[in-house]
Amino acid sequence: MSLLKVEGLSTHFISRDIDNRMRVAKALSGVSFALDTGRVLGIIGETGAGKSLTAQSICGLLKPPARIVGGRVTFDGQDLTAMSPEALNRLRGAQIALVVQNPRTSLDPLSRVGDQLVRIHQAHGRHSQAASRKRALEMLAAVGIPDPEGRAKAWPHELSGGMAQRVLIAMALMNGPRLLIADEPTTGLDVTVQAQILDLMRDLVQRFGMAMMIITHDLGVVAHYCDEVAVMFAGTIVESGPVRTIFGAPGHPYTQALIAATPERKRIGGGGAQIGGEPPDLYNLPSGCPVRLRCAHATEVCATTPPERAMAPGHMVRCHHAGALRDRTRGSVA
Ligand SMILES: Nc1ncnc2c1ncn2[C@@H]1O[C@H](COP(=O)(O)OP(=O)(O)OP(=O)(O)O)[C@@H](O)[C@H]1O
Ligand code: SF4
Ligand SMILES: [Mg+2]
Secondary structure, three states, rough: OOOEEEEEEEEEEEEEEEOOOEEEEEEEEEEEEEEEOOOOOOOEEEOOOHHHHHHHHHHHHOOEEEEEEEEEEEOOOHHHHHOOOOHHHHHHHEEEEEOOOOHHHOOOOHHHHHHHHHHHHHOOOOOOOHHHHHHHHHHHHHHOOOOOOHHOOHHHHHHHHHHHHHHHHHHHHHHOEEEEEEOOOOOOOOHHHHHHHHHHHHHHHHOOOOOEEOOEEEEEHHHHHHOOEEEEEEEEEEEEEEHHHHOOOOOOOOHHHHHHHHHOOOOOOOOOOEEEEEEEOOOOOOOOOHHHOOOOOOOHHHHOOOOOOOEEEEEEEEOOOHHHHHHHHHHOOO
């Protein structure tokens, strides 16, 4: 049984316009994937594709007007979508931990690093102060912070960007989570520090027997650190499967274009190489395949019928013409 199973997850933003007419932005439409302990899943896709919203939907961190309108998220056999906010809150921070971009805004500027770690430990279990302090020092050491005792007394503003990100990871680890979700955990850090942090996270997954989901724009990160990848477009997963398979012979035109257009370690979307065209309007998604207005291979069926097709066990591609397109690119993509 997979540790995390997401089945047909749909999240919409439901609001009313000035004339009180209902407006629905279909931000996630039928997102499905599974993640096992010890594995690292990368989620990629252009800006606005729904990567962060997927993480927030899993963690129960949606804010109105966003709402889960369909599907199920199962963690260790428990249905998170049916859980009370209180129960979900307990699970989050204990068994599921989220590491977000920008450690500066995620750390409390008015509290010493060690105190913040202790607080998180105490919030999720009955521990003595001494036990929580000991755990805090252990976790600072685990994330490679030199002189944990000294650093525990530091204020957040005294830390470099890389150190602050390590502290955030230590915080995420305090309660021994089984699933770590990292939303662009290294954006804004220089390349060397990025690689150190990602190496560390990958190592922690093995050492502590966790599963990890990394959200990124960086195909290089996926290639180097992930076992599996899910490619998102307009709130759906258009292709998913083992990294080697997908990078070796991508079956979806969007994945093919991403890989072809993206030199090693270059970002996609927001600032990097772009797949031509604008993201579709979530309030008015095109009929049939959501990619069709930007797809050079679109045919009549693409306009009328949403594609759903599994290529092979573990490799999913949503494209009517996936087989033919994959055969054409096989061997031509590094
Ligand atoms: N209040 C809202 N009402 C309607 N749509 C919204 C609202 N807030 C966010 N969205 C839409 O939800 C979609 C998913 O956003 P999300 O933050 O998950 O994107 P992302 O893939 O994480 O992008 P990025 O790479 O820029 O972080 C976006 O297209 C965004 O425009
Ligand atoms: S289903 Fe059609 S429009 Fe969609 S990606 Fe495949 S070829 Fe392109
Ligand atoms: Mg995001």
